Structure formats: C-alpha cells, structure tokens
Amino acid sequence: MFSVSNSFGLSVNTRQFIHWPDHADVFDPSQPFLIVGAGSNLLFIDPEYQGQIVTASDQTFSYSESDAHYIVTLGASLNWHHTVERLIKLGMFGLENLALIPGTVGAAPVQNIGAYGVEFSQFCSSVTGIDLITGQSQTLLRTDCHFDYRDSIFKHQLNDRFLITQVKLALPKHWQPNLSYGPLQKLSNPSAKNIFETVCQVRQTKLPDPKQLGNAGSFFKNPVIDSQLFAKLQLTDPDIPNYPQANGQVKIAAGYLIERAGLKGTSYKQAKVHQNQALVLVNQGGASGEQICYLAAKVRQKVFEAYQIRLSPEVRFIGKTSEIDSEALLESLMSTGQVK
Ligand SMILES: Cc1cc2nc3c(=O)[nH]c(=O)nc-3n(C[C@H](O)[C@H](O)[C@H](O)COP(=O)(O)OP(=O)(O)OC[C@H]3O[C@@H](n4cnc5c(N)ncnc54)[C@H](O)[C@@H]3O)c2cc1C
Structure with missing residues (x-):
C-alpha cells in the first residue's frame, strides 16, 4: 500500500501509483483511476482509494519571446508557487497575485485557480495533455478550455480522463499590476516582487498552513x-x-x-x-x-x-x-x- 498525500492530512492509502509517462505501460483504463497533483483540493471520504492514482511527471521549464509576450512552457508536476517565484526572478511578471497557492502547475487550469483579483486563465495560452481513455494527445487553446470562476472544461467534458502534462502561458512584456483586491490597494507603485511578497505575507497570516493544520x-x-x-x-x-x-x-x-x-x-x-x-x-x-x-x-x-x-x-x-x-x-x- 502507498499513502496518498493530501493537504487535509487525512490518512489515505492506495494500491497503485502510476507516474505518467514512466508507468504508462501498466496503466489499465478499464479499471478505476484518479488523476492527482499534490492533493491540495481533495477530500478523500474513504481511507482507501481502490483504483489507480495517476500523476504527471513532466518538469519542463522553458520560455521564448514574441513581440509582446514571454511564452512559457511548464510541466504539470512543477510546484505552482515555486514556478511563480522563479518566473518573477527571471523578470516575467503577471502571476504574482497567485503566489503561495499550494499544488502543481498541472492542476492550475482545472479549477482555474484564482486569488487577489487574478485568475490563471488570464495568462493561459494552451493546455496539453493526454486522454487516458483513448490514449490520444491533445492541445487545447485557451478558448477551448471554457474557463470560468473556479471552473473549466477539465471539470466537465474532460473530467477524470484528461491528464494535463504541460501548460503554455503568455506573460505580457508590458506588465501592469493588478491591485484591485484588499491589502494590495494600499501599495503605491509596487513592483511585481513587492506584490508577490505582500501576497505571501497576507496569505501566511490569514490562512492556516496545511503542514500544521x-x-x-x-x-x-x-x-x-x-x-x-x-x-x-x-x-x-x-x-x-x-x-x-x-x-x-x-x-x-x-x-x-x-x-x-x-x-x-x-x-x-x-x-x-x-x-x-x-x-x-x-x-x-x-x-x-x-x-x-x-x-x-x-x-x-x-x-x-x-x-x-x-x-x-x-x-x-x-x-x-x-x-x-x-x-x-x-x-x-x-x-x-x-x-x-
Ligand atoms: C492553504 C490552501 C490555500 C489555497 N488557496 C487557493 C487559492 O487562493 N485559490 C485557488 O484557486 N485555490 C486555492 N487552493 C486550492 C488548491 O491549491 C488548488 O486547487 C490547486 O490547483 C490544487 O493543486 P493540486 O496539485 O494539489 O491538485 P489536486 O488537489 O491533486 O487535484 C485537484 C483537481 O485537479 C485534478 N488534477 C490535478 N492534477 C491534474 C493534472 N495533471 N491533469 C488533470 N487533472 C489534474 C485532480 O483530478 C482534481 O480534480 C488552496 C489550497 C490550500 C490547501
């Protein structure tokens, strides 16, 4: 038995972990399966998940430039917060309001993560993955993802079958801060780093750390x-x-x-x-x-x-x-x- 980590700190076990693509050959689509990132948005009702837990292994981090944007390609298994921090250090801004959201890059499109007036969808260019039932790879452009408030196609038509392996972001070179929410309104002329640090500070004082509670x-x-x-x-x-x-x-x-x-x-x-x-x-x-x-x-x-x-x-x-x-x-x- 393997233990399934989850931010609720519930004791959950499973018999089979499939790291995609390394274990793709032993994956059986006719048996129950569940796609999991870091388990920060899951409530396991039972102490055992009786199926295959599938998790993406892709750790790609690469970027290129167009006239107006940095085009960033990210592997699904990267940690979201560390990726936001890394991009800011490289001078690519836009995601600072989404700092310290727990979980993986691959889960970000699923509920279109959002915080402090910004949503993932604003910077998403495309999402690539594999339909685990048909085995077909597919890239969905932003408009195909049907993003909405904490919602996307990955919770509906593609629910529980589409393993996101990479996302592509377009971060504007001409950066504009989003200060529409709460404590950010007090900042005057901030840099993306200031916003990132303020968001981290506010979240750390407001939200309980899942490692402790x-x-x-x-x-x-x-x-x-x-x-x-x-x-x-x-x-x-x-x-x-x-x-x-x-x-x-x-x-x-x-x-x-x-x-x-x-x-x-x-x-x-x-x-x-x-x-x-x-x-x-x-x-x-x-x-x-x-x-x-x-x-x-x-x-x-x-x-x-x-x-x-x-x-x-x-x-x-x-x-x-x-x-x-x-x-x-x-x-x-x-x-x-x-x-x-
Ligand atoms: C303290 C705390 C604060 C949070 N604050 C915010 C917040 O401010 N804003 C916000 O939007 N969310 C917030 N969340 C929720 C959570 O961080 C996000 O939902 C995050 O995207 C979950 O990532 P994960 O990797 O843990 O996904 P999981 O919990 O493992 O999975 C979540 C869903 O995504 C699916 N999924 C995961 N990976 C993939 C993949 N590669 N391909 C396809 N489907 C996949 C799963 O099947 C599941 O349905 C918070 C959570 C915690 C614990």
Whole structure:
C-alpha cells in the first residue's frame, strides 16, 4: 500500500501509483483511476482509494519571446508557487497575485485557480495533455478550455480522463499590476516582487498552513446569486460584502455568510470551522474524511437556513473508486436529518 498525500492530512492509502509517462505501460483504463497533483483540493471520504492514482511527471521549464509576450512552457508536476517565484526572478511578471497557492502547475487550469483579483486563465495560452481513455494527445487553446470562476472544461467534458502534462502561458512584456483586491490597494507603485511578497505575507497570516493544520483552503466557492435575492439580503444585512458581476448577478463572500451564521469555531469530532477563517474547514488531528464531510453539510444547512443560499464545495470529494457529487452528498446528509 502507498499513502496518498493530501493537504487535509487525512490518512489515505492506495494500491497503485502510476507516474505518467514512466508507468504508462501498466496503466489499465478499464479499471478505476484518479488523476492527482499534490492533493491540495481533495477530500478523500474513504481511507482507501481502490483504483489507480495517476500523476504527471513532466518538469519542463522553458520560455521564448514574441513581440509582446514571454511564452512559457511548464510541466504539470512543477510546484505552482515555486514556478511563480522563479518566473518573477527571471523578470516575467503577471502571476504574482497567485503566489503561495499550494499544488502543481498541472492542476492550475482545472479549477482555474484564482486569488487577489487574478485568475490563471488570464495568462493561459494552451493546455496539453493526454486522454487516458483513448490514449490520444491533445492541445487545447485557451478558448477551448471554457474557463470560468473556479471552473473549466477539465471539470466537465474532460473530467477524470484528461491528464494535463504541460501548460503554455503568455506573460505580457508590458506588465501592469493588478491591485484591485484588499491589502494590495494600499501599495503605491509596487513592483511585481513587492506584490508577490505582500501576497505571501497576507496569505501566511490569514490562512492556516496545511503542514500544521490540515485544510484545503477555501472549502466552498463564493456563491453568485441573482440581483433580486441580493436586494432581499441587503434589507436585513446592508453591510454584506458583494462583487457585482458583468451579467448582473452578484458574488457574495461565502466566508462572511458562514461567519454571520455563527459557525466560526464550530466543530464535529476532529473537524472544525477555522477560528479565524470561516471559509476554511480544518482537520484538528486524526479527523476522517467523513467527519469533514459531515461538518460541511452542517455549514451548508445553517447558511441555507439563514440566507437561502446553497453553498457549493470548491474542494473535490473522492470516494472509494471515483469522484463523488459533493453537492448531492451534502444535500442527502441534510435531507436525511443526519445534520443537527
Ligand atoms: C492553504 C490552501 C490555500 C489555497 N488557496 C487557493 C487559492 O487562493 N485559490 C485557488 O484557486 N485555490 C486555492 N487552493 C486550492 C488548491 O491549491 C488548488 O486547487 C490547486 O490547483 C490544487 O493543486 P493540486 O496539485 O494539489 O491538485 P489536486 O488537489 O491533486 O487535484 C485537484 C483537481 O485537479 C485534478 N488534477 C490535478 N492534477 C491534474 C493534472 N495533471 N491533469 C488533470 N487533472 C489534474 C485532480 O483530478 C482534481 O480534480 C488552496 C489550497 C490550500 C490547501
């Protein structure tokens, strides 16, 4: 048995690890498999994954130039944060707001990682990988990836079959800082390095380090609601933080809703809503995936009772042999009255 590392610090085992392409010859597409990077966005509900864990080994780091851009090719197994840091040291800017996001380069397109007003998709030129069912290699241009808020084609049509092996980025030579969010607004005339350092500093003070307290960052996505429901909520809560969207809908901070529902510090056995960051569920030590799942159902229920908003997990739920529909699972825990 091999242990599967995951940022929740859950004890998870599997019988077979496939490092792609080195072990491609022993991979069996007719048997269950799961693509894994560093396990920073996964909640394993069971202590054993009964299938093949497939992980990309590509460590390419190369770049060229066009008139307006640096064109950077990155292997999927590179660490995201170290890659951002390396690019900044080489004078290639744009990713500084995405510093310190745990995980691999290959996972970045999957949920279109984002932080401090910047998303991966803004710099993505193409994504290359292999369809593990058909064995065919494919390169998708940015527009083919259907990027959206924490979303992409890799969570839908290509879910659980497309192993990303490389991504290509286009970083503009004429760099413009993005200071639209929170603590970055205070910086005057910053360099990319200043922004990188500020983001690292803020994240280190705000978010629990998974090495010390198991977690997967934001457990839920920020809900996007229609303007009518938003107007109704504002009547009772005029201070509700909100981000109007281009289509007229409004994005609400999920952490605020959880906090206002009185759930900060709430626990279920060894699973807990973080004391300072309501959006982060933590493993206090020895928690099971089931315990975290139960706590998540409770959070979803209480927020729904208070705001009529159903929170959707950002974290992917993994069962014995495949991904589980996280919303359906939480909903079933709520509807069977198991959540009190
Ligand atoms: C403390 C903390 C803070 C975080 N902050 C942020 C944040 O600010 N913004 C943000 O967007 N996310 C954040 N996250 C979530 C996480 O860092 C990202 O989702 C990251 O991209 C996960 O990378 P990973 O390699 O660990 O992927 P995994 O967790 O291993 O996998 C995540 C998903 O991607 C798929 N996947 C992984 N690698 C590949 C591949 N090569 N090919 C195809 N599919 C693949 C998996 O099947 C799975 O569905 C945070 C997590 C933690 C623990």
